[in-house]
């Protein structure tokens with residue numbers, strides 16, 4: 001497989017960077033080709049603004065989706081964005097790796113998504129009509145490819161459990177898993193999570209690193225999170241609401257969008273959980 005790791009950490013000697021290197025070493029040993037986008041090392045421009053659309057008439061009002069679609073269609077995206085899109089096209093598997101900052105990804109990585117996920121590339125793909133709402137949620141540019149997160153968090157696993165004060169980790173990650181990865185077509189693998197990361201000592205690191213190596217060895221066989229497909233018949237179109245017969249009356253929340261309510265794959269040993 002071709003694997004793209006997008007890594008967001010400002011410190012090259014960080015735990016995150018050490019885990020990135022463990023992942024790369026194991027993937028390479030398994031015969032995969034690995035590309036790395038180390039966003040801080042690249043000096044990645046995190047904010048989407050007018051400079052992203054050099055072909056836009058300087059007097060024109062900036063409307064981002066149409067400017068983005070136009071730049072995509074005319075191949076006038078900036079070089080840094082076009083290069084990341086090429087990496088995504090090459091990759092069979094995308095890994096986003098980051099420390100949990102304020103319950104989500106660091107701004108530099110969100111800026112990578114904002115800028116690289118252009119209109120006509122990651123959204124605005126396929127027929128949009130009263131009968132079909134585009135190629136999204138399981139279909140689209142990245143259909144048939146896999147993606148997953150590697151996330152370190154300061155909090156304890158219990159803090160992120162079903163009754164934990166931070167909210168369940170699968171809910172906190174839902175906008176990334178479902179919105180950023182499944183939306184443009186990826187099959188999303190369960191995340192590799194490291195809790196209490198700030199307290200990790202050398203022995204703890206070795207245990208986590210071994211868990212990560214094991215995870216890197218089963219990426220092709222691991223069962224993805226069973227998100228429903230938009231165009232698979234489960235949703236009414238154009239309302240895009242789940243069919244009444246697929247959930248109990250009054251049922252709500254992110255878990256509705258899973259074909260089963262169970263956790264994705266408990267069979268994979270993960271010493272960090």
Ligand code: FAD
Nearest residue numbers: 014015016018099100101102103152153154155197200205
């Ligand atoms: P580092 O600081 O680089 O290292 C962590 C520990 O790992 C250190 O003790 C280090 O010695 C040790 N370590 C062991 N082996 C190695 C090795 N081989 N290489 C490097 N280090 C090693 N946490 C939450 O749970 N929820 C939040 O919402 C949240 N928000 C945050 C917001 C901000 C702005 C910040 C700064 C932190 C936040 N945190 C939060 C905590 C954050 O998630 C952790 O600080 C982070 O995940 C730790 O990963 P790191 O790579 O930065 O660790």
